[in-house]
Amino acid sequence: MKKNIEVINSAEVIHVPRFHKSLGFNTTTKYSKILSKIKKTNSKAEIKLRKALWNCGIRYRLNCKNIFGKPDIVLRKHRLVIFVDGDFWHGYNWHLRKPKMKTNSEYWVPKIERNMQRDIEVNQKLKIEGWRIFRFWEHDIHGNLDSCVAVILNALQ
Numbered sequence: 001m002k003k004n005i006e007v008i009n010s011a012e013v014i015h016v017p018r019f020h021k022s023l024g025f026n027t028t029t030k031y032s033k034i035l036s037k038i039k040k041t042n043s044k045a046e047i048k049l050r051k052a053l054w055n056c057g058i059r060y061r062l063n064c065k066n067i068f069g070k071p072d073i074v075l076r077k078h079r080l081v082i083f084v085d086g087d088f089w090h091g092y093n094w095h096l097r098k099p100k101m102k103t104n105s106e107y108w109v110p111k112i113e114r115n116m117q118r119d120i121e122v123n124q125k126l127k128i129e130g131w132r133i134f135r136f137w138e139h140d141i142h143g144n145l146d147s148c149v150a151v152i153l154n155a156l157q
Helices: 029-036 044-055 094-100 105-128 138-143 145-156
Strands: 073-075 080-085 132-137
Touching (some): 044 138, 044 145, 080 145, 094 105, 132 145
8 A cells, every 4th residue: 555665875866768769769649649648746546535635624735846756745734745656657566567568668667767766765855854755556546545545644643
């Protein structure tokens, strides 16, 4: 349910290649249009969790730009931040999915691994600043919303 993140050496930053045709990344106009529709905020899982928290009487702020990592949900009073991580974009079961990536894997593998590395860096910095961090996978919110909300409610007591 709650996402476990390991500590890494951030000195070895993963570099993601740019997505250019000249480098062999072929993208059709149709595929480019599909990718442009991907939202950074207000995913279905995020909205579902926010509504559940609101119904429990918990008030929060969204995507605070002045907090490192721009958490999806912020409870300032409790010094608590919540991230809702997409299964694909943040590498759920990455050790199983990585070998199966066939299309443009030269781009997607470093891209997703860099996202995973950034998650760790954000957690480390927020912990140093005194925040409590919760990360939930989108499939956990869709499948076990009550459990995810219970974890947050327990942290508030």
